[in-house]
Amino acid sequence: MAEINNCFEFKRAYTVLISTGRSAASIREMLDVLKEVSAGSVFHHTYQYFMKAHHLSYTNDFAQWAGESLEERALSERLSSIDPFEFSSIEELRKKIVQTIEEFLEEFPTPRRVFPGDEFYFNETLSFVYPVGIRVTNLNEFFHALKTVDGQCIYYHFYEARTRLEHSMDDFSMWIEHGLGEKALAEEIRNIDLFMHTTEGIRNRLIGIIQERLLEGGLS
């Protein structure tokens, strides 16, 4: 594999929460707010769920609230099965969540309210993005950097990138394919089911796949 001039710069994202002032104490209230809350709020409670260090048994905040606070396990499972990365826009994702809740309400039309204090609070975020000061120019350097960058870096390049870029792909595989010419390796990375991993899980998977490629190509 030839060394190229193209470099990959690791960036990190962190967020500061902003309250929307909207909350829900029952699934009907959640449905009403979900229909009109900002796209930024839907984004925060779904995509940005993957930023959380402790990946619980859920895949978005709505599912977690349905499971933990409402104790509506079936609804929680259905909401958890919605993969936000399958949708081309936040509005498409919003429609799917709304549809899932409406279908649930058709089956169970009188859901309970949560105990006072367990309401769902809709937030948005301010996102701050900055380079962490690590640039790499080949796969070996990339491999070593990947071991040390923090989870927020992985989130930014592997998860959030898909919402940023038109092609819905992660930054890592894009660079590996177009910057390093490693199409097969890029494909392998794209086959990782990001929905089934935490950021740390993704890091370990990437390290494993790249290490294999480095050994096989005598590149390490």
Next chain:
Amino acid sequence: MIELYRGIAPEGDLVIIERLCSRLRDRSFLHINSTRAGGGVAEILHRMIPFLQSLGIKARWEVIKGDDRFFDITKKMHNALQGNDVRFTDEMFQYHYEVNQRNARELDLEADMVFIHDPQPSPLVEFRKKGSGKWLWRCHIDLSVPSKPVCDYLMRYYKKYDASIFSISKFARGLKRFEFIVPPSIDPISEKNRDLTEEEIERILQNYNIPLDRPMILQVSRFDRFKDPVGVIKAYRIVKNYNDCILVLAGSPATDDPEGEEVLKEVQAYAEGDPDIYILMLPPNSNLEINALQRAATVILQKSIKEGFGLTVSEAMWKGKPVIGGAAGGIPLQIIHGITGFLVYSIEGAAFRIRQFLNNPEMTRRMGERGREHVRNNFLITRQIRDYLSIWYYLEFGEGRILEL
């Protein structure tokens, strides 16, 4: 000063703090609250102000002055905002305003960014000069079910701020365009949280005649009914039927909390006759002592019924101790149930979880380790400084919701 945090705080937070401070260099940042001793706000300001100064920010901290009547009113206000039924008269509101008016004459309120902490100094915004910097109300207390008359009174000031910060989402009011959510934090290198040697711990505990030969259950908090110290004793008494242990309740007086003495007497009366209960009213700033107690404890409780945030939970977790806490205020953000500790809803629940920890040292160690990492990533002072600077930067220069720095 930032160097002191390298290897302790996440490196990414330190990088961004330096970057934001270089962009806000030589600008002024004023904090105003109502006490220099006691409570989490004062503790953080003691460290945050010199930290920011060392990075080129003109940071200042002022404290409003008031007499006993003023602090009695503000304590009642605090209780009313946390849901207690407290009667207020117009004279009380008027006196609250007048004391702030007197403070406004004495204080220099000019700064590029002004943070007013909690309700006590909130009327100061009335004396803000035209064209002055941004004013932000930083509310640390639980406003989820406030008493309406007191809340209505404070809202007349609240509306005059440019933005506000609450510790958790459920405290936000939904009245302003910018209501930010920033959890508070602990300082890992302070006397209260730095590493201690075994000798230091033993010496401090000996000073208070606390034995180290049995497991210790500990709650560190002000003597305040919202912290349920009597409930803690009841839980300990259940545990005592199964496990030999001691209970330590430790707190410090705060100048803005006139009820503390009364609650302390109630707790002492309830504990009377049990030589294994140690009730310590520590002098203000007994940080080293609290540190030693937390490190010596086997299980730490924060059995609050109402809570602003409950930073003692993060303090305990930073020392590798799992915590059993009431599901109030910010405690559920710190205790991830079953991972970094347990959330409890009753005295019986607290007792059951204490027994679990006392009987499962491996689980206790594992949860303690996870808790420490959770605090490292989310509840250290560097993250809070990062968030404050980010909000300030956004209010001054930001457009859109994504900022490239």
